[in-house]
Amino acid sequence: MNDDKLIIGGHEFNSRFILGSGKYSMKLIKAAVEDAGAEIITLAVRRANTKDEENILDYIPKGVTLLPNTSGARTADEAVRIARLARELGCGDFVKIEIMRDTKYLLPDNAETIRATETLAKEGFIVMPYMYPDLNVARDLVNAGAATIMPLASPIGSNKGLATEEFIQILIDEIDLPIIVDAGIGRPSQACKAMEMGAAAIMANTALATAGNLPLMAAAFRDAIIAGRRAYLAGIGRVLTRGGSSSDPLTGFLRN
């Protein structure tokens, strides 16, 4: 288990829980990171670099990898500009691409996401694209130079869990990059299930922000994600869909 690292763009992480930071009190960020055992935290570039008393960067504990996102971008070009700004602000080379042309459901624009991934990967960014789970798009993102694929479980903020389960499973089965399930995970049990399926990590924000006790919920997610990962590594036992299993094989009559 100790050798089980999450590797993104050549960087190793022990934790498989990526935290969002945008929806709750900045004063809770440190406690959330600690109780979640998180090593990566996202940061909306549009929220960063504000005045002294408001600088979200000051609240993020040292040693935690920043994952700036491009929220607010409506096109690939805008995402690229925001990513470059993040780099200038000293946020490092990681970038999570979020491109939305829909303010109602905030569903990602897959086509623009591929374009932005291609440009930013060429510029040396470690690109983590948020996407709607589509196998062809995931393959295009791999070819464009993505470091991970981040399919949504259900609409962002909805806490509805794995509405796209079948399609995420296909990505897990077919894509060699880490599949990080992002958006819509509302409960630790849903996070655990995604990890059992073989997801490489879980990203959550609203589920924590809307919990009664944020640090406690962060710890619950941490434990669920570890449990799910262990179950995946252990190999889930077979589940019989109907009837019992005869101890005498049906083919026992065959000779030789």
Added chain:
Amino acid sequence: MENNYFIDDPTLSEAALAKKHRIETDPSARTDIMKYLSGMEIIQSDVSQNVLTHLNEYDYNRYTPTDVRTALSHDKCSIDDFKALLSPAAVPFLEEMAQRARMETGKHFGNTVYLFTPLYIANYCENYCIYCGFNTYNHIQRMKLSYEQIEHEMKVIADSGMEEVLMLTGESHSQSDLKYIGEACKLARKYFRNVGLEVYPMNVADYRYLHECGADYVTVFQETYDTVRYEQLHLLGHKRVWPYRFDSQERAIMGGMRGVGFAALLGLSDFRRDALATALHVYYLQRKYPHAEMSLSCPRLRPIVNNDKITPLDVGEKELCQVLCAYRIFLPFVGITVSSRESASFRNGIAKIAATKISAGVSTGIGDHESKYTGKEGDSQEGDEQFEINDGRSLNQMYDDISGEGLQPVLNDYLYV
């Protein structure tokens, strides 16, 4: 019950007074509110027709407690569910609506509340909107800030820590022309991360120009969607043209603005019907322009200079809360702004339920930020306010109060790209 809006300014000439009385009392002396004036761009849009069709059909007394319960049981609020939530039948369900609204707000906005401040740069106005302090017949101290004065006001506001500004003018095309507003936007870009406008409606090319000058949000209040009432309230000027005003947000989006704001001024007409129309205006425009950001305000009538008797009539805090909860449940993704027209206690409470944006450090007068922010009396003159505010908290007070409620105040969530 009705407000008395008609106040005669004793300094008006006899001829002016006669004209004022004529348009106040004789509808035939007034122009057709559906007729565009020369220079007003007409766009192809079915949004107003969609809204008016629902508005004309809406009989809120038809809804029963069962309809309200059904609406609250639905995962997704339909237009008919929304109509039930706005009806008198929903009044006993206010707490349940608030609980549901809070959940929806949390899903989309978490625990954040955005702060901004308005900056009035001119109060000249060519309209006669009988309830408004800036109306052309109201005898007030008129003023238009010079560019130097605008920049000075901006510095004072920016020094307080504010990062988002909403610039407003009275509706005077001659005193506050496009270039004046554009230059003000360019100045605002130097001091603020996010620049919004609440000025007179204009054509697509004008919005495009102002977007290039640095503005990215346009708010236009329709005041009332009831065309009969609108005609009785807006007696003179460009604002009298109802459909041109209605299509403002769409023209702003066509001009490249990132977001648009909407409101009816509650208390002018039947508030349940106006709330329905406002939300449907957002709903249909969002379907047509899914990339655009939308926000709702919910102003209630306030006293004005020379008429301190104006009240929001039947729209009490409970009614306002019902409207806001219904807005949130029907449109979970929109920003909801609650202005300083409301009390501190109402704003603190509603920020936990439905509101996502509140103003702080507010003045609705012209050129008085320095005296209000620093106590330092400037030597320059100041222009009168549009309306009396109710919540005079500074940015720092607001920041602390919001934090104290367990919410996260946010000064900026925006990049100009």
